Amino acid sequence: MATVEEFKKELCYKADNAGATLSVEEIAKADAFAEGYKKFLNEAKTEREATQVVLSQAKEKGFQEFVPGKKYEAGDKLYYVNRDKAIILAVIGKKGIDEGVKIAAAHIDSPRLDLKPNPLYESDEIALFKTHYYGGIKKYQWVAIPLALHGVVVKKDGTKVTVKIGEEECEPKFVISDILPHLGAEQAKRTLSEGISGEELNVIVGSRPFKSDEGSELVKLNILKLLNEKYGIVESDFLSAELEVVPAFKADDIGFDRSLIGSYGHDDRVCAYPAAMAAFDIEAPDYTVISVLTDKEETGSDGNTGLQSSYLKYFIAYLAKANGLEVYQVLSKSECLSADVNSAYDPTFNSVFEKNNTSYLNKGVVITKYTGARGKSGTSDASAEYMGKIRAMLDKANVVWQIGELGKVDAGGGGTVAKYIANLDIDVVDLGVPVLSMHAPYEVISKLDLYMAYKAFYAFFKQ
Numbered sequence: 001m002a003t004v005e006e007f008k009k010e011l012c013y014k015a016d017n018a019g020a021t022l023s024v025e026e027i028a029k030a031d032a033f034a035e036g037y038k039k040f041l042n043e044a045k046t047e048r049e050a051t052q053v054v055l056s057q058a059k060e061k062g063f064q065e066f067v068p069g070k071k072y073e074a075g076d077k078l079y080y081v082n083r084d085k086a087i088i089l090a091v092i093g094k095k096g097i098d099e100g101v102k103i104a105a106a107h108i109d110s111p112r113l114d115l116k117p118n119p120l121y122e123s124d125e126i127a128l129f130k131t132h133y134y135g136g137i138k139k140y141q142w143v144a145i146p147l148a149l150h151g152v153v154v155k156k157d158g159t160k161v162t163v164k165i166g167e168e169e170c171e172p173k174f175v176i177s178d179i180l181p182h183l184g185a186e187q188a189k190r191t192l193s194e195g196i197s198g199e200e201l202n203v204i205v206g207s208r209p210f211k212s213d214e215g216s217e218l219v220k221l222n223i224l225k226l227l228n229e230k231y232g233i234v235e236s237d238f239l240s241a242e243l244e245v246v247p248a249f250k251a252d253d254i255g256f257d258r259s260l261i262g263s264y265g266h267d268d269r270v271c272a273y274p275a276a277m278a279a280f281d282i283e284a285p286d287y288t289v290i291s292v293l294t295d296k297e298e299t300g301s302d303g304n305t306g307l308q309s310s311y312l313k314y315f316i317a318y319l320a321k322a323n324g325l326e327v328y329q330v331l332s333k334s335e336c337l338s339a340d341v342n343s344a345y346d347p348t349f350n351s352v353f354e355k356n357n358t359s360y361l362n363k364g365v366v367i368t369k370y371t372g373a374r375g376k377s378g379t380s381d382a383s384a385e386y387m388g389k390i391r392a393m394l395d396k397a398n399v400v401w402q403i404g405e406l407g408k409v410d411a412g413g414g415g416t417v418a419k420y421i422a423n424l425d426i427d428v429v430d431l432g433v434p435v436l437s438m439h440a441p442y443e444v445i446s447k448l449d450l451y452m453a454y455k456a457f458y459a460f461f462k463q
């Protein structure tokens with residue numbers, strides 16, 4: 001006669017805590033993997049930088065630039081860069097491409113503040129940049145923290161200047177001011193979402209005037225002079241620039257046990273990094289595998305570097321055509337893990353989560369069957385058959401995994417690139433890492449969950 005405990009084990013479902021179930025060796029591997037990830041976070045704070053870092057690693061690992069129209073052989077390793085803001089890595093499989101490809105799709109853009117096209121102005125002898133926020137942010141979180149400026153400026157003569165300032169110890173930082181509590185009574189009457197408005201996200205960039213006997217806007221003039229000396233740019237060059245204001249924080253271990261990582265931009269580098277590493281590490285896969293690290297997810301995947309554009313489809317179309325196939329013959333047989341984050345259960349703000357269907361830190365990668373809002377609106381909703389296939393694959397590879405929704409049914413919602421992949425007639429489900437304080441300037445993830453994401457993408461490619 002079986003005991004109650006034995007029945008429970010046999011019949012009930014409960015996700016494992018990876019910290020309790022993984023071996024000491026496996027935990028050490030996860031901790032080691034996290035060191036490379038932290039380095040990546042610090043080097044790649046924007047989609048352009050992430051593309052650059054992954055590209056240089058790809059070249060080191062023997063990946064070759066993709067040549068449209070060329071027929072590739074099993075084992076060939078390819079990269080394709082889309083406008084410096086998205087990158088595709090591919091390893092050609094032993095099976096024919098008519099059997100489909102395995103895709104891991106993550107995004108490398110993160111919420112931030114973009115400079116407006118004409119950003120620089122002077123107000124009461126302080127020089128500032130006007131910004132327009134990118135993605136879903138809680139605006140009040142972006143004031144009174146050190147900020148850095150990243151991006152590119154294309155000058156009138158067509159030359160491109162790369163800007164990265166505020167990351168090194170010796171470099172100046174930037175900041176958005178907030179009102180002191182002593183005078184904050186009026187501001188305190190605003191709702192939290194209105195606490196800081198979009199037009200109040202003005203970045204302080206200087207305060208010392210140009211030495212002159214007379215003239216107006218001398219602080220602004222002095223900043224322009226410094227920018228001209230350092231980058232060779234003039235004010236009108238801002239019109240053809242993409243400059244992004246991001247937190248100047250570095251990635252750090254969090255907690256006495258160092259189990260977590262605090263950083264800007266976990267969403268979605270925490271999936272992009274392991275998806276790239278899995279493509280780097282896979283040797284001679286059966287199926288052709290593709291990691292696509294895309295841009296523009298945070299603003300709805302529109303634009304030619306986002307996954308609503310056809311660049312991934314065209315890449316696969318070229319592979320298909322070189323093998324005498326139409327692209328749809330490949331797409332319809334293909335499978336994808338949409339590698340994106342989900343909200344980790346937060347014990348302090350637990351009222352927005354439904355405990356049985358939310359993801360937790362340290363319980364491994366989270367499979368999100370569907371996203372959307374207001375009754376699953378705008379989601380692809382993975383089929384039971386595909387869910388069954390993926391869970392069996394994860395179990396076989398000893399990946400710790402859990403299931404999760406983005407909060408309670410009517411609490412809000414969100415979306416990923418999954419639906420755009422699904423629109424190509426590809427089987428797809430979201431699989432990624434739970435994040436605490438998602439979209440904040442400083443987000444938190446678990447090292448074990450990060451490593452489980454790597455193992456999951458590797459197992460998916462290894463099929």
Ligand SMILES: [Zn+2]
Nearest residue numbers: 267268298439
């Ligand atoms: Zn996001």
